[in-house]
Each structure stands twice: as structure tokens, then as C-alpha cells.
Amino acid sequence: MSDLIARALPVYGLPPDTPLTLLNRSENETWRAGPLVLRLHRQGYHTKAEIASELAWLGALQDLPGLNTVRPLTGAQGLVTEVDGRFLVAFAPIPGQELQPGDDLARWFAPLGEITARLHLHARKWTPPPGFTRKRWDVETILGPHPHWGPWRQAQGLDPQAEALLSRATEALAARLTAYGTGPKVFGLIHADLRLANLMVDGDTLSVLDFDDCGFSWWVYDLAAALSFYETDPRLPDLIARWVDGYTRIAPLRAEDRAMIPSLIFLRRVLLTAWLSTRADSDTAQALGGPAYTQGTLQLAERYLTDGLRDFHP
Template structure:
């Protein structure tokens, strides 16, 4: 794909011999090219209209007080470039480092709660431009017959007993989510992937990056996504509490929203289990996927059925 990136460089005012560095291969490929970061989209995932909608929200967020978000950069075709049927977008680079599981996460989860609340308040009041369209993240699109990120039944190391356990747990989960509902008080435009790898940190605090999965989902799901791949970390109850403390400094969080946090953490874990199975070519899957990840998902399913993962409830 580097040849495609090279052909895109002049469209962003860069020489064709600009040095390229592959930063990440996950849902998409992300490249550093001179003074830009270029994202090459996976084929068949987002439409052009969906990508343009993501960038419309990101553009609207640039002047939001208390939030630092990655900035889209236009090329000669506008904010979305198309070459050979592939979509590319560019961003201004950010100085700093990705937040890592080994970092002092307790230091950052309160500020992350504040950032998330600001995003949600903006989304509630923002007038979406004509043609705005993003995917919905709900029980059907995550756990249903045609899920956005694949079927958890394809998880590595999943045997018949594990399949029966996850079937029971996800049925209970889906019923709980449907009862919670998708009204505007609980559901709206969210980032949907605020995991550690999508948070950059510098001496001034956090940056939010990679809005590629933003869409319509439960507000509290943004907390669940922040806990991606660390759901078995013993620090989790403290991180949940700190996030909630930060959130309520900016916006309200009702008791029924707090009560749903464990279910949404489990939902996110099931979603990631499916994603790792169907995105085996990604750097993330190669680093974190496999039977051991599936085994931990099953342990969380047992806890969900036993006590609703009460330890995650703030």
C-alpha cells in the first residue's frame, strides 16, 4: 500500500519522495508522511459519506474549550481523497506518546472523563450537517447476525462449552441493553473507541485521536471503550470511579447510567473478541489476540452471569 500513499502525497502538497513510516496497521493503515499523518481506510468498512461525516464532527470540535482533538487536513480533493477506489484522509501530527497500560492510568482517567463529557455535551447540541451519517453501535450491530466487527463465535480457542457460555451471557446482555433503550438521554453521537492507543499524552495532558469509529451509541459506552484490552486489570474499579468523577464535573451521570457500566464493559469485551478474530492481519490482533484473550472473555462472561460484574459498578 506504500505505492498508493506515494501517489497521494502530491495531493497534499508533499513531494513524492517524502519519507514514509508505517505507524500502525489496525482497522486501517496509518502512515507518517513529512508533516502529515495519512490514514488509508480499509476497503468495505466506511463509505465516503461516513468518512466525510467523521471529519465534519472533528472539524467542529477544533475550537471546543477543554478538548484537544486531532485536526483533519484537506488535500486537493477536499478532506476525503479517493485513489483506485480507496479512501485516504490526512491529519496534522501530534507531539506526544500513546497512553500505555503500564502508565499511571489513575492520573489520566479523571481528565478523560472530563474530555468525554465535553464531547457528549457538544454532540447533544451540535447541528449535524446535511448528509451526516455514521454507524450505529447497538445490540443488533454488535451482537446480531450481521455485526459491524464480526462474530464472536469465530474467536480463537473457543470450544463448545465456551460457545454455550457466551451465548447465554450475550442473550442476557442483549436483553439488558434493549431494556436500557436508545433514547436521547442514553444514546447519541460518541467517539466509540477511546482506548489507550487513541489517547496521546504530552506535558499538557491528553489528546483524543482516531474518530474512525465514532457513531451513535450509548454515552457510557465511551467509558467501556476506554477500558479496551485492560478489562482484567485489577485497577479497573478505580479507573471506572475516577472516570465517573471526572465526567460529573462537566455533565450529569444518572444512577441508571452508572448501573449499566458493567454491562457495557462486557459488551465492549465481546466486540473486541470478535474483532480480534476477524482482523487477524492487524498489529493489535497479533499482539493481543489468541486463545488466552478468549479465555479471559469467558471468565468475564461467568462474572457477568453470576453478579453482573458488580466490581465495575461505581
């Protein structure tokens, strides 16, 4: 892929011999190219219109008070570059380090709640441009027969007994989410992937990266995404409480929404269990995937059926 990235450099006014460094291989590939960060999109996932829509929202978020986000940059082809049938976009680098599971997460979850509330307030009032299109993250597209990130039944380490358990749990989950609904009070345009790898810390500043999965989902799903890959960590009840505290400093959070937090955390865990199987080539899957992650999902499924993950209620 470095050859393809090199061919895109002139589009951004960079010489062909600009040093290239692969930063991450997840859903997409992220490269450092001199003064820029380039994202090479996975083939067959987002359309050009979807990518342009992501960048339209990201552009509208620039320089809002209390919100620090990555800044998209324009090349000779506009915001979205196409080379050999692949889409690339460019961003200005952000100083700092990604948050890690071993960091003092309690320090950052109230600020993250504030940031999330600001994103939601903006999305509720913003009028998208004509042609705006982003994926939905709902019962059908996560748990249905043709999910965006693949079926959870392909997860590693699932025997028939485990599959039956997870089937019962996801049926109960789908029923609760369907009853919760998708009206504007509970559902709208969100980041949808506020996991630690997409949060940059520089001193006292927390910045949000990678809107690649932004789309239409439940507002509180943004909290569930922030807990990605460590949903069984004993710190979760405290982190949830801190996030809620930060969120409600900026925007209200109804009792009905708080009550759905455990269900949405379980939904995210099931989604990631599927993703780790269908994206086994990613750095994330190689570091975190496999039967052990599936076993953690089964533990949550058992608890979900037993008490609805009551420990996660803020």
C-alpha cells in the first residue's frame, strides 16, 4: 500500500520521496506522510458520498468551543482523493498520545462525557448538506442477517452451547432496543467510535479523532463505544458514572436513556465480537481478538440475561 500512498502524495503537494510511516491498520490504514496524516479506506466499506458526508460534518465541527477534533485537509481532488479505485483523505496531525486502557481513565471520562454532549447538541441542530449519507447502527444493521461488520456467529471460540446462549441474549437485547425505538429523542447522528484509540491526550486537552464510523444510532451508544474492548473491566461502573456526570453538565440525559446504557454496552460488545472475526487482518484483531474475547462476551451475555448488567446502571 505504500506505493499507492506515494502516488497520492502529489495530490497534496508533497514530493514523491516524502517519508511514509504506517501508523495503524484497523478498518482502514492510517499513514503519516510528512506533515500530513493520510487515511486509506478499506475497499467496499464506505462509498465516496459517505466519506464526503463524514468530512462535511467534521468540517462543521471545527473551532466549536469546548470541542477539539481532527481537521480534514483539501487536496487537488477536493476532500476525497481517489487513486486506483481507492479513496484517501488527509488530516492535520494532532499532538499528544492516544489514551490507553492502562491510563488513568477516571480522569478523562467526565471530559469525554462533556465532549460527547457537545457533539450531540451540534448534531441535533445541524442541517446536513444535500446528499448527506451515513450508515445506520441499529438492530437490523448490527444484529440482523446482513450486519455491517459481519455476523457474531462467526466469532472464534463459539461452540453450539455458547451460540445458543448468545442467541438468547441478543434476542432479549433486540427486543429492548426495539421497544426503546429510534425517535429523535433517542437516536441521531453520532461519532459511533469514541474508543480510546480515537482519543488523543495532550496535557489537559482531549481531542477526538476518526469519524470514519459516524452515523445514525442511539445517542447513548457513544458511551458504549468509548468502552470498547474492555467491557469486562472492573472500572466500568465508575467510568460510566463519570461520563454521565460530564455529559449532564452540558446536556440533559433522561432516565430512560440511562436505563439503556447496559444494553448498548452489550450491543457494542457483540458488534466488536463479530468485527474481530471479519477483520482478522487488523492490528486490533491481532492484539485483542480470538476465543478469549469471545469468552468475555459470553460472560456478559450470561449476566445480561440474569440481571441486565445492573452494575452498569449509572
